[in-house]
Amino acid sequence: MQRLTALVFLLVVAAICLDPAVAQTSIDSRRPPIIDMHLHAFHLDDGEPPAVNPVTGRPSAARTSAELRDMSLAELERYNIVKAVASGPPETIGRWREAAPDRIMVGAFVDEASPLPDLARLRAEIQAGRVHVLGELILQHRGMAPNDPCMEPYYALAEEMDIPVGIHTGIGPPGTPYDPCCP
Secondary structure, three states: OHHHHHHHHHHHHHHHHHOHHHHHHHHHOOOOOEEEEEEEOOOOOOOOOOOEOOOOOOEOOOOOHHHHHHHHHHHHHHOOEEEEEEEOOHHHHHHHHHHOOOOEEEEEEEOOOOOOOOHHHHHHHHHOOOOOEEEEEOHHHHOOOOOOHHHHHHHHHHHHHOOOEEEOOOOOOOOHHHOOOOO
16 A cells, blocks of 8 residues: 555656646646735837846846736736736736736836826726725935925825825935946
């Protein structure tokens, strides 16, 4: 009996080694739901060569913004990410939300290149259900601390509207401490 049990075990292990998709399928079907609090909805320069990953040196598999969105949404589905707080350019994030309205929560994105949003417009976007999170706020790239007095009206609005605030902490890409963008 012990030999039979050992033989069955070895056959199962061999089958998994020969076809890892079998093992992956069984793992995926048991994944607990996940909420991703930090997803970037990037806009690609459609028609330009894809950007190279600075870590791997390989170009992105996505060639267009639509491909990037669709590939990202497929990965959310694959890993059972049921909600994702996404931030990025308004026109891009709007398309992500349209493609997956039950999964994508829109964040009001602020970085060194984008101005602080107009408070009245931000309030209207929140009330209309088009913005769900104040963030990602990349304040340090603007030379601002999270407790900068100019942020107080935004935090008061988030509190009033009962939405979370997402603040980027830490440094950014390699070399950021030496980049003139980020005092």
